[in-house]
Amino acid sequence: MLRQAALIFALSVGLVAAGQQNRRPTPAAHRHSPSDLEVFILDSSGKTISNIFLSRAFLAGLPQKTTILKADENFPELPTSHARLKGVDLDTLIRAIYPSDPRVAAVALCRDSYNSPFPRQAILDHHPILVLTIDGLSPHAWARKNHTYDPMPYFIAYQDFVPSFQVLNQDERAQHPAEIIRLELLPSTSLFTSITPPNSAQLPPGSPVLDGFRIAQQNCIRCHNSGETGGTKAHRTWQHLAEVAKSRPDYFATWVHDPMSLKPDAKMPPNLKYDQATLKALTRYFQTFAP
Ligand code: HEC
Structure with missing residues (x-):
């Protein structure tokens, strides 16, 4: 109820503002531009309570943070780039549209069906920044100028990411979603x-x-x-992975470690630093979803 009230409030402020001379960008109920960020608010059962659209101008009107482009898996060819990034802290964004209850997690959904979860703790620990400009240009204009990968409309960067935990051979990952077209808050x-x-x-x-x-x-x-949780980029569901882990555990572990050793043109990235214990933990975990 509270959440709904907050959104309706935000939206009605938008309508009022739209009718005024001095227009301050506000969330909209419909898409007006391809660069609008769609935000879905979900309840605990995964049902959509509301969805709104945030324009680039709205996002630029929120308090901005800056950082330098570094160690971003989207730009492996630019390891020492000193491009200046400017954007909105995910927590600031959530509080701006969700003032009644900011204790939510976020999921960034990307154009290619890749997705990145941001648990509440990760948002507080690492302050992911939704990048709006690179060296003063939109990510698209910057990418064209530098003949590099185009992460448009939005991507996530950090001021300084230090993993908060480690599980076997997996450090907490700096999630680097690019081409973000939608955010889910839940x-x-x-x-x-x-x-x-x-x-x-x-x-x-x-x-x-x-x-x-x-x-x-x-x-x-x-x-x-x-189901609705996780990216669909691989076109292989959790259930499918579970069946592979159960029926062919050795193949499963080898695949996760080094897919190209089994399929030379595999698109899944390897996990070469995973040791036997890590691979076994993953195999055992996925087996629990097999019939
Ligand atoms: C960046 C995307 C990506 C990530 C992250 C990813 N996968 Fe995959 N995975 C794929 C794609 C794409 C395929 C389809 C085969 C290919 O690579 O061409 C695949 C296929 C697989 C297969 C083969 C299924 C079969 O039918 O042979 C297994 C097993 C698998 N993934 C397990 C995992 C596990 C476990 C993790 C996490 C440790 C993981 N994947 C993380 C993209 C990914």
Whole structure:
């Protein structure tokens, strides 16, 4: 109820403002430009409560943060670029449109069906920045000028990412979604509901299944989905991975470690630093979803 009230408030302020001389950009109920960021607000069951569109001008009107482009997996050919990035802290963005209850998590959805989850804690620990400009240009204009990958309309960067935890061989990942066209905001507690292993409450901390669960949240969820949760870039569901983990555990582990050793043109990135314990944790975790 509260959330709905906040949104309706935000939207009605928009309507009032639109009728005034001095227009201040506000959230809109419809898309006006391809660069509008669509924001979905979901309840704990994953149902959409509301969706709004934020224009580039609206985002630029929020308090801005700056950082320098560095160690971004989207620009591997520019490792020492000193491009200046400017954008909005994800937490600032959430508070601007969701003032009644900012205790939410976010998921960034990308044009190519890749997605990145941002648990509440990660938002507070790392302050992901939704980048609006690079060296004063839109990401698209900058990419054209520099003949490099075009992350338009939006991508995420950090001022300084230091992992907060490590699970076996997986450090907390700096999520770097690019070509973000949509944000979902949802209660933090329901972010990973559909990929939580059965009987997880009975498992002791540090059990392989729970470790695999935490690694999957950092990694696999970006391209593989369980229902509405996770990216669909891989076109292979959680259920499919579960069946592979159960029927061919060695193939599963080898694939996760180094897909190209099995399929020379594999598109999935390798995880060469995963040791046997890490691969086993993932295999055990995915097996729990097999029939
Ligand atoms: C960046 C995207 C991406 C990520 C992240 C990713 N995958 Fe994949 N995965 C793919 C794609 C794409 C395929 C389809 C095969 C290919 O690579 O061409 C695939 C295929 C697979 C397969 C092969 C299924 C089969 O039918 O043979 C397995 C197993 C798998 N992934 C497991 C995982 C696990 C476990 C993780 C997390 C540790 C993970 N993937 C993370 C993109 C990804």
